[in-house]
Amino acid sequence: MDNKYTSKRIWLDKDKKAYEAWKSLITSANLQAEEHLDYTVGIYDERKLIATGSIAENIIKCVAVCKDYQSENLVNRIVTQLIEQLNEEGYFHYFLYTKPERETVFRSLGFKKIIANKDVLFMEQGPEDFSTYLYELQENKKTGQGAGIVMNANPFTKGHQYLVETAAQNNDQVYVFVLSEDHSEFSTDDRVKMVQAGVSHLENVTVFPTRKYLVSQATFPAYFLKDKAELAVAKTQATLDAQIFKEKIAPVLDIHVRYVGEEPYSKVTEVYNQAMQEVFGEALKLVILPRKAIEGDIISATKVRKAIAEEDEKLLLQLLPKTTYNYLKKNF
Known part of the structure; x- marks a missing residue:
């Protein structure tokens, strides 16, 4: 005993x-x-x-x-x-x-x-397990072939908007998954509202939460450590996360392509992009778009957060869609 x-x-x-x-x-x-x-x-x-x-x-x-x-x-x-x-x-x-x-x-x-x-x-x-989550996705599925995008949107920038608009132009439906983890400067609720406002002009876009099933503390904790993460560990976690998307989520929503932004800054996000390419193979297309730039300067949420801290209104108007700018003005 x-x-x-x-x-x-x-x-x-x-x-x-x-x-x-x-x-x-x-x-x-x-x-x-x-x-x-x-x-x-x-x-x-x-x-x-x-x-x-x-x-x-x-x-x-x-x-x-x-x-x-x-x-x-x-x-x-x-x-x-x-x-x-x-x-x-x-x-x-x-x-x-x-x-x-x-x-x-x-x-x-x-x-x-x-x-x-x-x-x-x-x-x-x-x-409220994974089968419940997949059922909710199925219930909100739209007709036609789909594209998937997973984003933290901390906050939602013109770069994020460009990614969604590009996917929306080239696919019947776009499913945007916003990270549910509350480990960012902006709360989950705020980030979801900014994304919803920023894609509201696109009729073929549906916004979903990720719960714990994509890029979460459960599947991919290294993502939230960014530069402090050990890259070998990040690769293992990113591979698992990519597998969940390919094998479980994409089939439910008839997703044939996933869009991501090119990653010049974060090694962990770059590892994630590499893991997706390896895991998806021929079964699921991965489109890596070059980051949107304004006056030769690449847009990033990090730059936006810095501009917010420095109260740089001119830069914020350059980097943010009107919907995000107005949301931040009203609520922060």
């Missing part, structure tokens, strides 16, 4: 010795030692850390068991404790990022597979 072992919370940022033991166990399990975790629990055989698991928001990560204790059913115990913690924090729908060989174990704990590849298995448990 595993009740001979003790469980306790590990404070990774405060207890250096505990952190080192945790990192050693994670590394031995061939997992990446994530730096941004909200809660970590450990199971100890006296003073030896033999199993661990963590949470980042509503995502279960870094579940590892020492190889000498693999037969002790400790994964169940760890995951049960993490789910109790999630429930306490008000989460009843949660995600799991793990190794593909662990699928049977986590299926037995009630998790459902969203997608897997040779490196990563992405699962979830709880109401």
Whole structure:
């Protein structure tokens, strides 16, 4: 029985010795030692850390068991404790990022597979799941072949608008997916409203949320770290994200092409573009448009945020569509 072992919370940022033991166990399990975790629990055989698991928001990560204790059913115990913690924090729908060989174990704990590849298995448990999301997409599908665009729009610029307008001119329908993660300067609600206003003149454009299923803390946490992200990790995550789009979302909406902007600034976004090219292959066309420039200067949301901070009205009027400019004036 595993009740001979003790469980306790590990404070990774405060207890250096505990952190080192945790990192050693994670590394031995061939997992990446994530730096941004909200809660970590450990199971100890006296003073030896033999199993661990963590949470980042509503995502279960870094579940590892020492190889000498693999037969002790400790994964169940760890995951049960993490789910109790999630429930306490008000989460009843949660995600799991793990190794593909662990699928049977986590299926037995009630998790459902969203997608897997040779490196990563992405699962979830709880109401309003992936099948619900796909059903919502299906319900709002329009007739004709579709194009897809995924954007953060932080905020929505003339560059984003150019991307959508180009797709709208060349396709029956365009589905714009706006990142649902609230990890940007502008809230999810504000970003969605700016996108909706900025594409309202285009009759064949539909705006969707991504929930946790595209470019999220669950599928692609490195995206939000930008320059601090380790590119090999970003590539693994970007590949998984691209797979979800190609294998699960594109077929539901009859999407045959995805549009992205060229990426001269962010290495992580460039890695994402490369991963999409590799994953999509011949099945799904990837169109990479050169960034829109004004007077030879490439438009970017980063430049817009800088102009907002510096109250550079002239530059904002150059970089932003009227809809975004008016929205920012009214609400900020």
